[in-house]
Amino acid sequence: MSELVREVLPNLSESDILSIREQFPILGRTVHNKPLVFFDNGASSQMPLSVIERLTTYHRFEHANVHRGVHYLSQSATDSYEKVRGKVQQFINAKHEEEIVWTYGTTDAINFVAASLSQFYFKEGDEILLTEMEHHANIVSWQIHAVAKGAKIKVIPVLDNGELDLDAFEKLLTEKVKFVSLIHISNVLGTVNPVEYIIHKAHEKNIPVLIDGAQSAPHERVDVQQLDCDFFVFSAHKVYGPTGVGVLYGKREWLEKMPPVRGGGDMIREVSFEKTTFNDVPHKFEAGTPNINGVIAFGAAIDFIHSIGIERIAAHELNLLQYATERISELEKVKILGTASNKASIISLIMDGIHPHDAGTILDLDGIAVRTGHHCAQPLMKRFNLPATTRASFAVYNTTSEIDIFIQSLKKVQRILS
Amino acid sequence: MISTELYGDILRKHSKSPLNYGVAEQFDVSYNEKSPLCGDTVTFYLTLNDSYQIDSVSFTGTGCAICLASASILSELVKKKSIADFEMFFESFNRLFSEPLIEENSAKLLGDLVIFSSLKEFPARQKCALLPWQTLIKAIESYKNIESIKP
Numbered sequence A: 001m002s003e004l005v006r007e008v009l010p011n012l013s014e015s016d017i018l019s020i021r022e023q024f025p026i027l028g029r030t031v032h033n034k035p036l037v038f039f040d041n042g043a044s045s046q047m048p049l050s051v052i053e054r055l056t057t058y059h060r061f062e063h064a065n066v067h068r069g070v071h072y073l074s075q076s077a078t079d080s081y082e083k084v085r086g087k088v089q090q091f092i093n094a095k096h097e098e099e100i101v102w103t104y105g106t107t108d109a110i111n112f113v114a115a116s117l118s119q120f121y122f123k124e125g126d127e128i129l130l131t132e133m134e135h136h137a138n139i140v141s142w143q144i145h146a147v148a149k150g151a152k153i154k155v156i157p158v159l160d161n162g163e164l165d166l167d168a169f170e171k172l173l174t175e176k177v178k179f180v181s182l183i184h185i186s187n188v189l190g191t192v193n194p195v196e197y198i199i200h201k202a203h204e205k206n207i208p209v210l211i212d213g214a215q216s217a218p219h220e221r222v223d224v225q226q227l228d229c230d231f232f233v234f235s236a237h238k239v240y241g242p243t244g245v246g247v248l249y250g251k252r253e254w255l256e257k258m259p260p261v262r263g264g265g266d267m268i269r270e271v272s273f274e275k276t277t278f279n280d281v282p283h284k285f286e287a288g289t290p291n292i293n294g295v296i297a298f299g300a301a302i303d304f305i306h307s308i309g310i311e312r313i314a315a316h317e318l319n320l321l322q323y324a325t326e327r328i329s330e331l332e333k334v335k336i337l338g339t340a341s342n343k344a345s346i347i348s349l350i351m352d353g354i355h356p357h358d359a360g361t362i363l364d365l366d367g368i369a370v371r372t373g374h375h376c377a378q379p380l381m382k383r384f385n386l387p388a389t390t391r392a393s394f395a396v397y398n399t400t401s402e403i404d405i406f407i408q409s410l411k412k413v414q415r416i417l418s
Numbered sequence B: 001m002i003s004t005e006l007y008g009d010i011l012r013k014h015s016k017s018p019l020n021y022g023v024a025e026q027f028d029v030s031y032n033e034k035s036p037l038c039g040d041t042v043t044f045y046l047t048l049n050d051s052y053q054i055d056s057v058s059f060t061g062t063g064c065a066i067c068l069a070s071a072s073i074l075s076e077l078v079k080k081k082s083i084a085d086f087e088m089f090f091e092s093f094n095r096l097f098s099e100p101l102i103e104e105n106s107a108k109l110l111g112d113l114v115i116f117s118s119l120k121e122f123p124a125r126q127k128c129a130l131l132p133w134q135t136l137i138k139a140i141e142s143y144k145n146i147e148s149i150k151p
Helices: A004-008 A014-022 A049-062 A072-092 A106-120 A137-145 A166-172 A195-204 A252-257 A292-308 A310-329 A356-365 A378-383 A400-417 B002-006 B009-016 B065-078 B083-098 B104-121 B123-149
Strands: A100-103 A127-131 A152-156 A177-183 A209-212 A231-235 A246-250 A268-271 A276-278 A334-337 A346-351 A371-373 A389-393 B029-034 B041-048 B054-062
Touching: A049 A072, A049 A292, A072 A100, A072 A246, A072 A292, A100 A106, A106 A137, A106 A209, A106 A231, A106 A246, A127 A137, A137 A152, A137 A177, A137 A209, A152 A166, A166 A195, A177 A195, A195 A209, A246 A252, A292 A310, A310 A334, A310 A346, A310 A400, A346 A356, A346 A400, A356 A371, A356 A389, A356 A400, A356 B065, A356 B123, A400 B009, B002 B104, B009 B065, B009 B104, B029 B123, B041 B065, B041 B123, B054 B065, B054 B123, B065 B083, B065 B104, B065 B123, B083 B104, B083 B123, B104 B123
Parallel strands: A127 A152, A127 A177, A177 A209, A209 A231
Antiparallel strands: A100 A246, A231 A246, A268 A276, A334 A346, A346 A389, A371 A389, B029 B041, B041 B054
């Protein structure tokens, strides 16, 4: 997280957070008769009223299919839908609007890149560099598509503190490597990887890089031009938007070279049984009726983030991370997995002699939602010799009081189970 | 409080000091099952006599408290019982998760296993309690296969 964050803007105050919380009706509910403490934002974040209402308004007054019909509703829906592309372009500072491709999520986006590149780019013996901390989406996609074409996967190891082994990375970066794909912020360790450095090193050898930004888009300002990544992917539902919408950012030179993977309406120019020509980038990659209401609601989610400011959200979350880390260190027999020097507000706990599922159920009974399991990162779990962790991940609406409740409940878990 | 029902004394006792825990020195059949979802793993070791009665049983494994407690109580329950008895237990056990009230006969049959009726509210944890049962079923099937091929 750059120091720029704290210099420029004042932090969110307690009353700011309270008014933000009021925008999330779900935060007012109870679970097992306890107030909900939602610490599972790494899996999916909540939507504020403005986004919920945008969805409802769209369907009350505006909906029609966006395939450029001539009637009013179709044109107005198309307009609202296409406007969001520009919003996302600004959100991640892409150079061109056409570098924003709609997908159905991060996993969908990575699968698309893997499938499309596998049609023309990977050859027998080519190497793809991944890391030991990747989410399954950024492992299995390459296995299904690229390995089938004879490409090999090589893995950058993770050090005990949860950081990437950069020495190993440099040694792995041989002439055989044709692609690097890595996670920006680990959904298990919270580690913020030095992606600019890795991209720079890869580009020295003309190797393109995809960054999995599923956990970075919610937690810090993303500038794809500054990063200079060739591809950047993330999901709307992790940044206060709806499920079923994802973004693939690709540098125009890449998108223009890449063949489409899905065929159908809207991605074509002319269709005949003899020959079909494709539409321009990005529509070339968007076959069929898109997730129209999802994209439009996503636009409202971006507006919500801008109404607060991503840097202020980031600063607040880092405060929560610091506070939680301090309070957890007071507990005995509880360890945080991953102590990288640069972390985001994602905390995986290991509790001595206590299985994460049991901890998770007892926390659930106290109204606290955390995620327990391998977090779609089985190779990472194996590397640390763990079946699972208990993960708390924060968002803008979480508070230090909620962390206090969490700590009390962790103490109860220990009393009951050890 | 619901918390004490599910993670009450009985479950804690069984998960911390499971009964019949350990690799058997002698056994007719052993079978291991692993949950792909969470990595919990259970191995059962059985000796059976000619009338398909479970002479001795032990288990090893790693996993959550619910899995271990289920394995512990189950292992004690099936000792010296027939395979037919076990199948009856299994049917009653499954009904714990779906029926609103436990029948008196079921309760008598299942003994301590009734604590798992709280899992009605935690469907995601039912798999944890079921893993040892599934392992035992497969162990018995495996034994039947071995027996059927014997000359």
